Amino acid sequence: MTAITYETDIAADRAGVLEALDTHDGLTGWWTNDVHRKEDVWYFNFPGVPEPFQLRRERADENRVVWANTGVFPPHWAGTTISWDLTPTSAGTRVAFAHSGFPEGEAEVPMISETWGLLMTRLKQYAESGTPNPFFTV
Numbered sequence: 001m002t003a004i005t006y007e008t009d010i011a012a013d014r015a016g017v018l019e020a021l022d023t024h025d026g027l028t029g030w031w032t033n034d035v036h037r038k039e040d041v042w043y044f045n046f047p048g049v050p051e052p053f054q055l056r057r058e059r060a061d062e063n064r065v066v067w068a069n070t071g072v073f074p075p076h077w078a079g080t081t082i083s084w085d086l087t088p089t090s091a092g093t094r095v096a097f098a099h100s101g102f103p104e105g106e107a108e109v110p111m112i113s114e115t116w117g118l119l120m121t122r123l124k125q126y127a128e129s130g131t132p133n134p135f136f137t138v
Contacts (some may be wrong), residue, residue, distance in 0.1 A: 003100035030126035
């Protein structure tokens with residue numbers, strides 16, 4: 001299986017980073033402005049995409065956030081898991097990100113990896129400033 005990984009230091013405490021990863025206002029602050037939650041499933045809508053990405057929250061605490069893809073869309077995300085490990089540092093929080101479970105040779109991984117790199121920058125900016133600037137707007 002193939003995984004996309006990133007690590008970044010964010011000048012914000014873990015509570016602030018967790019807010020950005022596990023609340024409506026947080027997620028709309030850096031990822032997409034069209035997010036909804038029903039029970040433990042997040043629905044993410046994107047411009048020009050025919051249906052929402054559906055990610056079930058498996059875990060969300062001060063140390064780790066984990067989502068599992070629950071839908072069949074997008075097909076190349078089927079069976080994947082997204083996680084953020086949060087570690088305190090002297091200047092804030094180290095975030096270790098992984099999107100794992102892609103089949104070997106999945107052609108979409110380079111594009112997905114590039115997008116996650118851009119999204120990690122938006123997450124950092126939002127968590128540090130509190131100023132919303134979602135990457136995708138619907």
